[in-house]
Amino acid sequence: MVERETTNLDLVFQALADPTRRAMLRDLASGERRIGELAAPFSMSLEAASKHVRVLERAGLVRRQVRGRAHVCRIEPAxxxxxxxxxxxxxxxxxxxxxxxxxxxxxxxxxxxxxxxxxx
Incomplete structure (x- = not known):
């Protein structure tokens, strides 16, 4: 149990170590966003933004839901x-x-x- 908690905490701090991901998370704090909306302030491709979102998802900080063609993300604060x-x-x-x-x-x-x- 302690090892699992440590691993999760490691993933959270790893995700938060990147300023782009921190900014994305801050943006998500005000509501759901599509991947394109998360990418826009950084002039990055959807693929690059999606990689950042995957790191946040792996840490449990973000949930992604597919709605038609749009991938919508929301913050998971736990x-x-x-x-x-x-x-x-x-x-x-x-x-x-x-x-x-x-x-x-x-x-x-x-x-x-x-x-x-x-x-x-």
Whole structure:
């Protein structure tokens, strides 16, 4: 089970590593799009756009439905939740570390405090 979740997460991050795919996913967040609509902002061929969509599909981030001759895509947010959970763990980790550093720095006497203490 853990191996499957790790594999899925790997596919999600691999899909999100490409700026074109991230832009396509952002576009899909506002509603369904045909492959041609996803390709348009990038001046790329339908074949190239379809390859990007396949990577997003493999990661589970997009569902494609054939309607007549049109291939219509929609976003599937569940894998993004898993990625967000993974990132959130490290966000808490670093927040805790930075809070500890801040407490340490506040507890250390500064040069100004040390100088005043010695001259009075």
């Amino acid at each position: 894998p993004l939740v898993a990625a967000q959970d993974w990132i959130r763990f490290y966000e808490r980790f670093w927040s805790g570390r930075l809070d500890a550093l801040e407490a340490l720095l506040k507890a250390e006497p500064t040069e100004e405090t040390t100088d005043r203490g010695g001259s009075e």
